[in-house]
Amino acid sequence: MAYKVTVDDSCVGCGACQGAHDDIFKLEGDKAEPVKAKFDNVPEGLEDICPVGAIKVEKV
Ligand code: SF4
Known part of the structure; x- marks a missing residue:
């Protein structure tokens, strides 16, 4: 089991995820x-x- 993480175009670059x-x-x-x-x-x-729902996680 592994996970694929994506960030879609709605990202506003707030940096919360990196933080x-x-x-x-x-x-x-x-x-x-x-x-x-x-x-x-x-x-x-x-x-x-x-905050804008740009992060998606799926099992691959
Ligand atoms: S938390 Fe969301 S909006 Fe902010 S930088 Fe990360 S993906 Fe982009």
């Missing part, structure tokens, strides 16, 4: 993106960090 989990997210310009394609594990409720 909470810099092992998962990094800001690139005015958008955040995951630091790698797949993660072995992600914290419960990771999507809830984002």
Whole structure:
């Protein structure tokens, strides 16, 4: 089991995700993106960090 994390175009670059989990997210310009394609594990409720709902997590 692994997890794919994505950030969609609604990201406003607030930095909250990177601030909470810099092992998962990094800001690139005015958008955040995951630091790698797949993660072995992600914290419960990771999507809830984002104020605009830009973070999606799916099992792959
Ligand atoms: S918390 Fe959401 S809006 Fe803020 S930088 Fe991360 S993905 Fe973008």
